[in-house]
Amino acid sequence: MNILIQHGRLIDSANNIDAQHDVYIAQGKVVGIGLSPEGFKADRTIDASGLIVAPGLVDLAARLREPGLEYKATLTSELHAAVAGGVTSLACMPDTEPVLDEPGLVEMLKYRATMLNLTHVYPLGALTMQLQGKKLTEMYELTQAGCVGFTQADAPIVDTQVLWRAFEYATTFGYTLFLRAEDSFLSKDGVAHDGEVANRLGLKGIPAAAESLALATILRVASETNAKLHIARLSTAEGVALVRQAKQQGVQVTADVSAHHLHLTEHDIGFFNAHAHLKPPLRTQRDQQALCNGVLDGTIDAICSDHTPVDTDDKLLPFAESEAGATALELLLPLSLKWALDHQQPLTQAMTRITQAPAGILGIAAGKLNIGEVADIVIFDADTYHKVEAHTLKSLGKNTPFLNMELPGKVHYTLIQGLVVYQA
Amino acid sequence: MFNPQLNADGKLQHLLSIEGLPKKILNEILDTAESFVGVAEREVKKVPLLRGKTVCNIFFENSTRTRTTFEIAAKRLSADVLNLNVSTSSQSKGETILDTVNNLIAMHADMFVVRHNQSGAAHLIAQHVPPHISVINAGDGRHAHPTQGLLDVFTIRKYKPDMHNLRIAIVGDVLHSRVARSEIHALTTLGVPEVRVIAPKTLLPAGIEKLGVQVFHDMKAGLQDVDVVMMLRLQNERMSGAMLPSAQEYFKTYGLTQEKLDLAKPDAIVMHPGPMNRGVEIDSAVADGEQSVILPQVTYGIAVRMAVMAILAGGSQA
Amino acid sequence: MTLPDPEILIQQITAQIKAILTPHSALIGIHSGGVWILERVLADLNMDIPYGKLDAAMYRDDYAQRGLKSKNQASWIPFDVTDKHIILIDDIFYTGRTTRAVMNELFDFGRPASITLAVLINRGGAQLPITPQISGANIPLNSDQAFQLSLDTLGHFHLSVEQLNAGVSHV
Numbered sequence: 001m002n003i004l005i006q007h008g009r010l011i012d013s014a015n016n017i018d019a020q021h022d023v024y025i026a027q028g029k030v031v032g033i034g035l036s037p038e039g040f041k042a043d044r045t046i047d048a049s050g051l052i053v054a055p056g057l058v059d060l061a062a063r064l065r066e067p068g069l070e071y072k073a074t075l076t077s078e079l080h081a082a083v084a085g086g087v088t089s090l091a092c093m094p095d096t097e098p099v100l101d102e103p104g105l106v107e108m109l110k111y112r113a114t115m116l117n118l119t120h121v122y123p124l125g126a127l128t129m130q131l132q133g134k135k136l137t138e139m140y141e142l143t144q145a146g147c148v149g150f151t152q153a154d155a156p157i158v159d160t161q162v163l164w165r166a167f168e169y170a171t172t173f174g175y176t177l178f179l180r181a182e183d184s185f186l187s188k189d190g191v192a193h194d195g196e197v198a199n200r201l202g203l204k205g206i207p208a209a210a211e212s213l214a215l216a217t218i219l220r221v222a223s224e225t226n227a228k229l230h231i232a233r234l235s236t237a238e239g240v241a242l243v244r245q246a247k248q249q250g251v252q253v254t255a256d257v258s259a260h261h262l263h264l265t266e267h268d269i270g271f272f273n274a275h276a277h278l279k280p281p282l283r284t285q286r287d288q289q290a291l292c293n294g295v296l297d298g299t300i301d302a303i304c305s306d307h308t309p310v311d312t313d314d315k316l317l318p319f320a321e322s323e324a325g326a327t328a329l330e331l332l333l334p335l336s337l338k339w340a341l342d343h344q345q346p347l348t349q350a351m352t353r354i355t356q357a358p359a360g361i362l363g364i365a366a367g368k369l370n371i372g373e374v375a376d377i378v379i380f381d382a383d384t385y386h387k388v389e390a391h392t393l394k395s396l397g398k399n400t401p402f403l404n405m406e407l408p409g410k411v412h413y414t415l416i417q418g419l420v421v422y423q424a
Numbered sequence: 425m426f427n428p429q430l431n432a433d434g435k436l437q438h439l440l441s442i443e444g445l446p447k448k449i450l451n452e453i454l455d456t457a458e459s460f461v462g463v464a465e466r467e468v469k470k471v472p473l474l475r476g477k478t479v480c481n482i483f484f485e486n487s488t489r490t491r492t493t494f495e496i497a498a499k500r501l502s503a504d505v506l507n508l509n510v511s512t513s514s515q516s517k518g519e520t521i522l523d524t525v526n527n528l529i530a531m532h533a534d535m536f537v538v539r540h541n542q543s544g545a546a547h548l549i550a551q552h553v554p555p556h557i558s559v560i561n562a563g564d565g566r567h568a569h570p571t572q573g574l575l576d577v578f579t580i581r582k583y584k585p586d587m588h589n590l591r592i593a594i595v596g597d598v599l600h601s602r603v604a605r606s607e608i609h610a611l612t613t614l615g616v617p618e619v620r621v622i623a624p625k626t627l628l629p630a631g632i633e634k635l636g637v638q639v640f641h642d643m644k645a646g647l648q649d650v651d652v653v654m655m656l657r658l659q660n661e662r663m664s665g666a667m668l669p670s671a672q673e674y675f676k677t678y679g680l681t682q683e684k685l686d687l688a689k690p691d692a693i694v695m696h697p698g699p700m701n702r703g704v705e706i707d708s709a710v711a712d713g714e715q716s717v718i719l720p721q722v723t724y725g726i727a728v729r730m731a732v733m734a735i736l737a738g739g740s741q742a
Numbered sequence: 743m744t745l746p747d748p749e750i751l752i753q754q755i756t757a758q759i760k761a762i763l764t765p766h767s768a769l770i771g772i773h774s775g776g777v778w779i780l781e782r783v784l785a786d787l788n789m790d791i792p793y794g795k796l797d798a799a800m801y802r803d804d805y806a807q808r809g810l811k812s813k814n815q816a817s818w819i820p821f822d823v824t825d826k827h828i829i830l831i832d833d834i835f836y837t838g839r840t841t842r843a844v845m846n847e848l849f850d851f852g853r854p855a856s857i858t859l860a861v862l863i864n865r866g867g868a869q870l871p872i873t874p875q876i877s878g879a880n881i882p883l884n885s886d887q888a889f890q891l892s893l894d895t896l897g898h899f900h901l902s903v904e905q906l907n908a909g910v911s912h913v
Contacts, residue, residue, distance in 0.1 A: 126458070183425035199629040202567030202602055207630070271428050272544030316552075318524055318542035328704065435809075459797065459816040466824075468850035471800035473810075734800075738809025 001043045002026045003418060004353065007290050007380060008048025012055060014354035017170040022273055026376040028418035031372060032412055044420075051412055054351055056088025056376035058088055058358040058367045060178075060256050062307035063233065063325070064121070065111070067105065068097025073309035073396040075109075078329065079118040081280055081395035083422035085330035086378030086411040087305075089366045091117055091178075094126040094152035096385070101126035101137045106145035118421055122148040122362055125179055127166050133157035138170055148362050149176040149230070154275060154279055156184035160217070160303050167225040176363070177222075178337035180232040181215035191291075191320045193283040203320060212238040219246045224251060231255040233306060235280035237290030244299040248391070253300065254361050257333035258306035260326060262400065264288070268401055274315040274322035275401040278306075285337070292343060295353060302358040303339070303350075305332040308395020327397030334407035335381055341408065348383065375418040380411045428550055438559040439732050441568035443608040448485045450613055454578050457724070457731035459595055463500055464726070473734050477534040481507045483525065483562070484540040485736050489698065490580075493722070494537045497729035506533065514619030526551050529557065535733065536560065543567035558736035560729075571732060572697050575725040577614060580652055582724070583693050587611075593620040593646050593688075594637075595678060596656030596705055597627045603664075604656055605635075607609055612636040622646035623678065623715035626667040634677075643678050647687045656694045657679055659703050671704045681707045685715065693717045715733045743881075748899035749892065751862050751878030753778065756786050759792055759860055763791070767827045772844050773815045775833030775891050779862060779901065783831065792826070801843035804886040823852035824845075827857035829876075833891050835861040838872035838887045863889060863901075 003025040010021040010033070017033075024032030024040055051407035061181045062082070065073040070294025082090055085327050092109075094100030100109065106123050125147035129135040133156060142150070150170060157163045170177050186207040192198040194205025215231065219242060222229040231243055243255045260278060267290050270278045276282060294300035315322050328335075331353060340350035359367030366376060384404040390398040414422035427444055429435040434450050463469055478597060479498040481491050491507060498505045510524060519527075523537065536559045538546045541564030550559040563569040584590055592611055598604040598621050611619045614634070621632060622640045647653065658674060668674050685694065694716045695704075702708045703732030710716060743911075750755060769791055771780030775793050784793060790802055796817045799810055830844060860876035865883045883889065883903065890902045 049695055116475075196613050198604070200635070202565050202605060205630065267529050272547045313520065316520070316548070318521070318540065318545040318548055318565070320542050320544075356705050456810060459799070462816050462818070467852050470850065472846070473800050583788060655904055734810055738805050739807040 002041060002416065003045060003415070003420075004040075004045045005040035005048050005377070005379065006045055006051055006377055007402050008051050008053035009055045010369070011308055011348055011351050012369045013053070013348045013358040015370060018346070018348050023369065023377070024420045025415070027210055028376050030369050030371055030374055033149065046379065046413060050381065051379050052347070054380045055367050056416065057086050057354045057360065057413060058092040058290040058327065058364070059087045059333060059354070060302055060304035060361060061094070062087075062090045062092055062305060062329055063309065064092045066096060066109065066310060072314065073130065075112055077117060077394065077396040078307070078309065079113065079116055079121070081327070081329045081393065083414040083416070084120040084411060085305075086333050086380060086412065086414050087119055087120050088376035088378065089158070089362075090124065090329075091122045091124050091148060091362055093153050094151065095131060096398040097169050097278070099126050099130050101129050101131070101142075101143040102143040103138065106142055106147055118416065120366070120416070122146070122306065122364060124151045126148050126172075127152050127307055128157065128350070129163065131155040133159060133162055136166055139175055139408075141209045143173070144322060148364065149178050150180040152180070154180065156182065158184055163217075163222055163246040164225070165268060167221050167227045171225050171227040174228065175283070176228040176361070178230045178232050179218055180280070181211050181218050183210040183214045186210035186213065189339070191281065192269060193266045193281045194298070195266060195284055196356060198271055199422060201269065201272060201319070208238055210282065211236045211280065212242060215239050215242050217372045219243075219251060223240065223249070223251045227252065231254045233258050233280055234291060234294065234300060235261055235283055235287060237287045240290045240294040244297075248301065254301045255294070256302040256304045256358070256361070257295065257300050259303050259328060259332055259339070260296065260306065261288065261291055262339050263304065263335060264401060269319070270360060272319045273320055273401065273424070274317065275326065275399050275403065277319055277322050277324045278326060283356075292339070293407050296343065296345070297367060301353070302361060303332070303336050303353040304358065305329050309394075309395050310399045313396060315399050319395050325343045326400045327393065327395045328400065329395060331402060331407065332391055333378070333380060333411065334409040337409040338407055340402070348410045375415055377413075377415040378411060379413040380409055382409055384408070384410050386410050428547060431555070436735055438546075439570050439736065440546050440550055440559065440561045440615065442569070442573045442606045445570075445613070447613050449563060450610065451572055451573070451651050453728070453735060454581065455733050456735060457574075457728045459576055460500075460727040461644050461731040461732075463726070464723070465728070470500050470502050472502045473739050474498065474501035477503045477737060478532065479535045479537060479733065480504045480506050480528050480533040481505065481537045481562075482510065482539075483508065483529070484510045484538070484545065485563070487539060490539065494560075494562060494729055497522070497726050498733060500726070500734055502533075521545060521548065522552055525552065529553065534742065535737065538561045541565055542625050560732060560736070563602055566600050567605065569602040569606050571725070571729050572603050573610040573722060574696060574732070575728040576607050576654065576697070577610045578724050579695065579721050580693075580726050582720070584651055584696055587614050590616050591618040591620070591650045591654060592616055592652040592654065593622055593640075593650045594654045594656065595622040595646070595680065598623050598632065598656065599627045599629050600659045601656050602617070607654060608635050608637055620646050620650070624668070643684060644687055645726050647684055650688045650694045651692055653667070653680060653685065653688055653692060653694050654716070655694065655706050658699065658701055675704055678702075679705055679707060682709050682710055682713065683714065685710055695721060698722070743903070745903065746879050748862060748901045749875070752782055752786070752887040752899065755862065755876055755878045756859050757849045759783060761786060762829070762858065763789075764824060764827055766853050767829060768794070768821060768823075769829050769831060770794045770819070770848070772830060772832040772840065776831045778816055778891075778893055778899075780831045790857055792821040794821065796844050796847055797845035798840050799814050799846065803839055804844065817847065819851050823848060823854050825853070827856045827858070828854045829858045829860055831860050833862045834889050835859070835864045835874050835877065836867050838868045838870040841872050842870055862891070865889065868890050
């Protein structure tokens with residue numbers, strides 16, 4: 001199908017474009033920008049007046065809950081949520097049941113996702129068997145099956161010898177390690193930032209040092225083994241400083257932050273709001289500032305959703321017993337736009353962090369709209385505010401701390417491989 | 425600003441924590457408690473305020489003594505009392521808290537007294553009950569034990585009426601103590617000028633000064649010239665790691681002996697929420713001594729709980 | 743309207759009370775106006791009579807609508823009520839509900855031999871089958887009016903009538 005996207009404002013940060021350009025699509029690819037290719041006849045024309053046209057969003061971390069956790073959410077529901085949020089490529093987490101530590105499981109997941117013809121799914125494989133931090137997984141086989149990197153999700157590797165070997169082995173093949181830095185002993189049973197709010201509410205705290213201590217270790221190992229390391233979900237000012245320093249020293253490290261941590265702090269826990277129970281925890285104003293500055297100066301390369309749909313009953317529990325996480329595929333764009341607005345940043349800055357940069361980290365050909373690229377596109381209204389409501393979310397997870405809040409940005413169309421897969 | 429304890433008219437709807445209670449309501453509870461003190465001395469130890477009402481003690485965490493005092497308080501108000509002991513086990517996925525509560529609502533209970541080992545449990549329940557039901561927090565995790573804070577302040581007022589001139593020390597495991605948090609909020613709200621906490625670093629939460637207290641690690645320094653010494657129980661069951669080397673060392677450094685008590689004012693009073701670990705946080709001689717008001721605390725505790733229930737159950741068109 | 747001098751009314755009811763006293767009598771004032779009058783009656787009688795004070799707050803029938811009044815004073819009966827001839831003293835008698843509440847409370851202290859109600863003024867409007875046996879004066883008022891009894895620094899009583907705001911009912 002030939003599609004013409006007309007009168008839209010094209011923002012393609014990878015190619016430094018922010019201008020009114022029409023986009024021409026044929027056979028699933030971008031065949032023209034600004035100028036019509038010779039002989040192009042549109043089967044469908046999309047009027048994008050007043051709207052932004054951009055590469056589809058690339059999300060570094062989404063939990064799709066399959067296999068095994070279908071009572072929380074399913075591949076189908078969450079990929080529909082993804083396209084509703086304008087996300088055309090995503091990396092999914094291996095902490096499913098069973099854990100994605102076998103090539104067969106990865107193949108199955110990839111197959112099922114491909115059959116749905118929605119968002120492209122790039123699994124992150126388990127770094128160790130069962131994520132237990134003891135035995136390395138068959139990283140080569142897992143990569144052959146489709147993994148684009150390896151992670152421990154929220155599970156620690158306590159044994160530094162295992163950690164070292166995991167880095168060395170991954171580096172042998174040039175695989176990227178996606179690790180969230182948190183010392184498992186200092187964070188044991190902790191559910192909130194170890195500070196004023198946790199103190200008043202009587203919640204066990206996770207000190208900032210839990211992140212910085214673990215981060216220092218991970219960065220050191222990465223440096224010594226020459227590994228490609230991606231630091232997932234930074235949450236502390238100290239953490240940002242450590243990554244900044246490591247980059248200056250030439251360590252091959254990239255970093256992301258969850259969109260939530262750019263906007264919320266420990267105070268958003270309010271009266272034990274379980275929707276604000278996240279991993280890593282929401283921390284102080286100062287940490288939030290440092291994270292925003294980190295995105296501004298590029299220390300933090302990407303913003304991700306950290307999409308974690310949770311069954312409603314698992315949030316209707318006392319805070320510490322509730323399951324951590326927030327549904328966020330449909331909020332990645334609005335939260336990134338809001339971040340840009342709050343910090344007076346041009347739209348391209350925000351878009352880079354959710355298209356080109358995460359694509360580069362995953363090593364996938366996405367996040368840009370050169371001629372010849374696959375036509376994964378999102379068309380959205382950046383200005384209209386809409387209310388976040390449980391019944392309008394496509395995700396089966398209704399758990400978000402932004403419930404009933406108004407956020408900017410509404411996706412009008414999402415195209416994947418040149419086909420409209422979502423229309424508002 | 426939304427306050428989960430007050431209804432739209434600013435009337436007390438639930439008692440969940442002392443933090444967030446307007447001073448006016450704190451004082452109302454204390455003043456009302458005064459009139460309930462004498463009820464126990466009557467021929468008929470009852471007043472009819474809660475006649476025909478059903479008060480449910482839902483204890484997800486076991487406690488015979490607290491449950492008993494709430495039961496006595498409710499019965500002295502002529503209420504019917506239901507006791508539900510729900511043991512929680514993280515292994516067994518039994519009925520959820522809210523399901524338990526919903527069943528009781530369907531049986532027309534009017535008031536819930538809730539104790540749970542998780543902070544925020546009472547708030548969760550209060551958010552999900554219909555408007556005519558009140559929830560009293562009888563202790564949630566480390567967060568709050570508001571009736572204890574209230575009865576402690578009531579007791580202090582009895583012995584030291586001028587709250588604006590007091591120096592008060594809270595000694596012990598503040599980190600894990602919901603009693604300590606409630607006491608601190610009550611004392612600071614009522615304008616006690618100097619509230620001290622005395623504990624080793626491992627038993628103090630990060631940034632405790634932000635609650636308006638002065639921190640002492642040296643008990644002898646901390647007890648100098650204080651008017652009230654509030655001891656905390658050393659909570660064995662709450663400690664999950666190596667925070668203290670031994671009970672003996674704790675007693676030597678932070679236990680209350682007469683010798684240490686003599687550093688306080690000569691007419692200083694000694695308080696303890698109970699149950700006491702004699703020889704660990706407090707010496708027997710002190711616990712049973714002249715300066716101890718530990719038993720009056722228990723008596724006043726019933727009057728204070730009666731006051732709380734009476735205020736919650738009453739209407740608001742005054 | 744011209745109001746009687748409350749000082750004279752007190753003298754009148756004190757005389758009526760004195761006339762019915764027995765060796766087993768006791769006087770109980772109803773908070774708060776009745777307690778003032780009790781104290782004056784005791785002073786004027788200058789006899790050794792057991793006395794006490796009752797606050798109706800916890801026995802009122804409007805608790806479900808209004809809750810507890812913020813200033814409730816503790817009831818105090820330092821003698822055994824059983825077999826006594828109790829004389830209840832209040833300032834104004836109106837609907838009779840306060841008297842009903844106080845009688846209920848009294849019975850939780852014991853079993854009196856008899857109860858006599860003495861009031862300074864009966865303003866009419868009883869809603870229950872209760873009536874004072876002793877009253878200084880009968881002065882009907884409208885429902886939007888109320889008596890104000892006050893005590894000055896010299897210990898003298900003064901009486902006035904207050905017009906209430908629309909919608910405020912007075913029990």
